[in-house]
Amino acid sequence: MDAQDGGARATTLKLARGEVQTPVFMPVGTQGAIRALSPDHVLQTGSQIVLANTYHLSQRPGERIVEKHGGLHPMMGIPLPILTDSGGFQVFSLKKSKVDEEGVTFAYEVDGNQTFLSPERSMEIQQALGSDIAMVFDECLAYGVDKARCAQSIERTARWEARSKAAHRREDQSLFGIVQGGFWPDLRERSAGLTTDIGFDGYAIGGLSVGEGHAEMLAVLDATAHHLPTDRPRYLMGVGRPIDLVEGVARGIDMFDCVIPTRHARSGMLYTRVGRIRVSDKRYRSDMYAPDTSCACFTCRTFTRAYLHHLFKVGEILGASLATLHNLFFFAAYMREMRVAILEGRFEQFRAEARRVWASEAHRENDAQD
Amino acid sequence: MDAQDGGARATTLKLARGEVQTPVFMPVGTQGAIRALSPDHVLQTGSQIVLANTYHLSQRPGERIVEKHGGLHPMMGIPLPILTDSGGFQVFSLKKSKVDEEGVTFAYEVDGNQTFLSPERSMEIQQALGSDIAMVFDECLAYGVDKARCAQSIERTARWEARSKAAHRREDQSLFGIVQGGFWPDLRERSAGLTTDIGFDGYAIGGLSVGEGHAEMLAVLDATAHHLPTDRPRYLMGVGRPIDLVEGVARGIDMFDCVIPTRHARSGMLYTRVGRIRVSDKRYRSDMYAPDTSCACFTCRTFTRAYLHHLFKVGEILGASLATLHNLFFFAAYMREMRVAILEGRFEQFRAEARRVWASEAHRENDAQD
Numbered sequence: 001m002d003a004q005d006g007g008a009r010a011t012t013l014k015l016a017r018g019e020v021q022t023p024v025f026m027p028v029g030t031q032g033a034i035r036a037l038s039p040d041h042v043l044q045t046g047s048q049i050v051l052a053n054t055y056h057l058s059q060r061p062g063e064r065i066v067e068k069h070g071g072l073h074p075m076m077g078i079p080l081p082i083l084t085d086s087g088g089f090q091v092f093s094l095k096k097s098k099v100d101e102e103g104v105t106f107a108y109e110v111d112g113n114q115t116f117l118s119p120e121r122s123m124e125i126q127q128a129l130g131s132d133i134a135m136v137f138d139e140c141l142a143y144g145v146d147k148a149r150c151a152q153s154i155e156r157t158a159r160w161e162a163r164s165k166a167a168h169r170r171e172d173q174s175l176f177g178i179v180q181g182g183f184w185p186d187l188r189e190r191s192a193g194l195t196t197d198i199g200f201d202g203y204a205i206g207g208l209s210v211g212e213g214h215a216e217m218l219a220v221l222d223a224t225a226h227h228l229p230t231d232r233p234r235y236l237m238g239v240g241r242p243i244d245l246v247e248g249v250a251r252g253i254d255m256f257d258c259v260i261p262t263r264h265a266r267s268g269m270l271y272t273r274v275g276r277i278r279v280s281d282k283r284y285r286s287d288m289y290a291p292d293t294s295c296a297c298f299t300c301r302t303f304t305r306a307y308l309h310h311l312f313k314v315g316e317i318l319g320a321s322l323a324t325l326h327n328l329f330f331f332a333a334y335m336r337e338m339r340v341a342i343l344e345g346r347f348e349q350f351r352a353e354a355r356r357v358w359a360s361e362a363h364r365e366n367d368a369q370d
Numbered sequence: 371m372d373a374q375d376g377g378a379r380a381t382t383l384k385l386a387r388g389e390v391q392t393p394v395f396m397p398v399g400t401q402g403a404i405r406a407l408s409p410d411h412v413l414q415t416g417s418q419i420v421l422a423n424t425y426h427l428s429q430r431p432g433e434r435i436v437e438k439h440g441g442l443h444p445m446m447g448i449p450l451p452i453l454t455d456s457g458g459f460q461v462f463s464l465k466k467s468k469v470d471e472e473g474v475t476f477a478y479e480v481d482g483n484q485t486f487l488s489p490e491r492s493m494e495i496q497q498a499l500g501s502d503i504a505m506v507f508d509e510c511l512a513y514g515v516d517k518a519r520c521a522q523s524i525e526r527t528a529r530w531e532a533r534s535k536a537a538h539r540r541e542d543q544s545l546f547g548i549v550q551g552g553f554w555p556d557l558r559e560r561s562a563g564l565t566t567d568i569g570f571d572g573y574a575i576g577g578l579s580v581g582e583g584h585a586e587m588l589a590v591l592d593a594t595a596h597h598l599p600t601d602r603p604r605y606l607m608g609v610g611r612p613i614d615l616v617e618g619v620a621r622g623i624d625m626f627d628c629v630i631p632t633r634h635a636r637s638g639m640l641y642t643r644v645g646r647i648r649v650s651d652k653r654y655r656s657d658m659y660a661p662d663t664s665c666a667c668f669t670c671r672t673f674t675r676a677y678l679h680h681l682f683k684v685g686e687i688l689g690a691s692l693a694t695l696h697n698l699f700f701f702a703a704y705m706r707e708m709r710v711a712i713l714e715g716r717f718e719q720f721r722a723e724a725r726r727v728w729a730s731e732a733h734r735e736n737d738a739q740d
Binding site for chain 2: 314317
C-alpha cells in the first residue's frame with residue numbers, strides 16, 4: 001500500500017502489462033472497443049486499465065479470433081492492462097438461462113445460439129482473451145431474492161470459485177475472487193471468508209449496481225470491505241457515479257468499473273467539477289464556453305458547448321466521441337485527485353467537497369444499469 | 371502552375387488559411403463535422419482542405435452561431451482551409467422548392483421551416499461561415515431536363531453569378547464561379563464564357579454526379595475544361611470515385627469533393643491500392659492482415675480486417691471512424707501520388723495503372739448521390 005487516509009487507500013497494482021495506481025476507474029469496452037472512442041483517444045483520457053466482457057466477446061468475434069490476434073490488447077490496439085469479467089453477470093440476467101451445479105445454459109441474445117458457461121469454460125475463454133485480470137465465475141442473483149436463497153447461492157459461488165481457480169493456468173493473468181451475499185451483513189461476511197480461504201490475487205464485491213440505492217450500497221460496503229485482506233486489491237463491480245466512487249474509496253475500495261461515463265456521454269451528459277450538464281439542452285445552443293471550463297482534455301481545449309450541442313442536435317457521431325473522451329478524462333482525473341488527496345492526508349476534505357457537489361445525485365437511483 | 375503533364379496539372383492554391391497543393395480531394399463535412407471523425411484524425415489523413423454545406427449550416431446551428439465562434443474553423447477545431455458550397459444544389463433537390471428570378475423558397479427538410487435562398491443571401495451566409503472559398507449561387511437542374519430549359523437556365527445562372535460577385539465583400543475569402551450546361555457541349559461552352567466574363571478566383575463544373583454515367587461525365591469534361599482559363603483552379607463538384615478522380619485530373623481538373631470515401635466507410639467499404647474491399651463481408655471474419663496492407667494510416671498500422679469486421683458486425687461506431695480515417699487517408703495519398711506523377715512526367719503511366727485497378731468500377735453508376 002502506498003498510503004492510507006482513514007479507510008481510503010492508495011496502492012499500486014503490478015500487472016502483466018504494467019502498473020496501475022489506485023484508486024482507479026476502468027472504462028467499459030464491452031465488445032472489445034470503448035464505445036465511440038478510438039484507442040489513441042482512450043490513452044489521452046489518462047485511463048490506466050479498461051474492462052472487456054467475456055460473455056459478448058466469446059460470442060462475437062469468438063475467443064478463437066481474439067486468440068489469433070495474440071489476445072485482446074493487440075486486437076483492440078490498446079497497450080493498457082485489461083480486466084475481463086467472467087460472463088456470469090450477463091448470463092444470469094438473461095431470461096431463459098438454466099442454472100445447475102455444473103453451470104449456466106443460455107441462448108445468446110443476438111442469434112439464440114445455445115451456449116453453456118461454467119467456471120471451467122469462463123476460465124478457458126478469459127485465458128484465450130489474454131486479459132491481465134480474470135474474474136471467477138460466480139452465481140449472480142436477481143435483486144430482491146430472499147435470504148435463504150442467497151445463503152445457498154454464496155455456497156455455490158464458493159464452489160465455483162474453487163473450480164475457477166483450479167481451471168486457471170495463465171501465470172501472466174491475475175485471478176480475482178468475488179464476494180456475494182446480497183444485503184445481509186452475515187452472508188457478506190461468510191462469503192468473504194469462503195472466498196479469502198480459497199485465496200485470490202484480488203477481491204471483488206459483486207451483486208451491487210442491480211437496482212439498490214446509494215445508502216443500501218454503502219451499507220453493504222461497510223459490512224464487507226473490512227473482511228477482506230488489506231494487502232490485496234478490492235474491486236467494487238459495476239459502480240458508479242462520482243459520489244459512489246468517493247464513498248467507495250472512503251470504505252477501502254481500490255477499483256471500479258461502470259458504463260456511466262461512456263453511456264451518459266452518448267446521450268449528451270457531461271461530468272464536470274461542478275456537477276453534470278446535459279449539453280444537448282437548449283440552454284447551450286449559443287454557449288461559447290468549453291464543455292468543462294476547468295478541464296484540460298482535447299474536447300474542452302478545442303470545442304464549445306454550442307458546437308457539442310449542435311453535433312448532438314444533428315446526430316453527428318462526433319458528438320458522442322468528444323463527450324466520451326471528456327467524461328473518461330474527467331473520471332480518470334477525478335480518481336487521480338482522490339489518490340493525491342489520500343497521499344497528502346486530506347481525503348476527508350475531498351470527500352466533503354464531493355458530497356456538496358454531488359448532493360443532488362446521492363439519493364437518486366443508480367441510472368447506469370447494463 | 372507547378373507542372374503540367376498532358377492535360378493533367380499540378381498547382382498551388384494560396385488561400386487565407388494556407389496553401390493547398392493540387393490535384394486535391396476535399397472530404398465533405400456537411401453539418402460542420404466530417405462524419406464519424408475527430409478533427410485530429412482528419413489532420414492525420416493528410417487532407418488539405420475540407421468542404422462544409424451552406425444549406426445545412428444556415429439551418430443548424432445557424433450562421434449566427436458559427437459567426438459567434440469566429441467562423442467554421444474555430445468551431446470545428448480544424449486549422450485546414452474550408453470550402454463552402456452555395457446551398458443551391460441542396461435546395462434545388464427539395465421537392466417543394468419554388469424558384470423565380472429572385473431566388474429559391476423552400477421548406478427546411480427537418481422542421482419545415484420556410485426559408486429563402488438567393489445569391490445575396492448565400493453570400494451573406496458564406497461570409498458569416500468564414501470559409502476560405504465561397505461558391506456562387508447557381509441554378510441546378512434535375513437530371514434529364516431538355517436543352518431549351520437548360521439553355522434558359524445557364525443565362526439565369528450567369529445573372530445569379532454576377533449578383534453573387536456583387537454581394538461578395540470578404541477579401542480573405544475566394545469566390546468561385548460555376549459552369550452549368552448539362553450534357554450539351556455548346557451550352558457548356560456558352561456557360562463557361564458567361565462565367566469567365568464575370569471573372570472569379572476559380573471555376574467549378576457543376577451539374578454532374580446527378581445520375582449520369584462515367585463516359586457521359588468525361589464527355590462533359592472534354593467539352594468544358596478547355597474553355598476555362600489555365601491560370602485559375604478548376605473544381606469538379608460532387609465527384610468521385612478513384613477512377614473519376616484520375617480521369618478528371620487527366621482532363622485538367624484540380625479539385626474534387628465527394629461523400630464516397632466517408633459514406634462508403636460507414637458501410638464497411640474500404641478503398642485500397644488493389645481495389646475496394648467490403649470489410650463487413652464474412653470472408654474477413656478471421657483475416658489477420660491490415661485493412662490495406664500497403665497503407666500507413668493509423669487504422670492500417672494498428673488493426674486487422676478481422677477486428678474491423680467484428681466492429682461492423684456488432685455495430686460499434688469505432689468501425690465507422692477507423693474506416694473513415696483509412697478512406698480519407700487513401701484518397702489524400704492517391705491525390706498526392708497523382709501530383710508526384712505529374713511533377714515527374716509519368717501521369718499517363720499512373721492513369722493506365724488506375725484504369726486496370728478500377729476497371730470494374732468505371733462503367734458502374736456513380737453510387738454516391740447525396
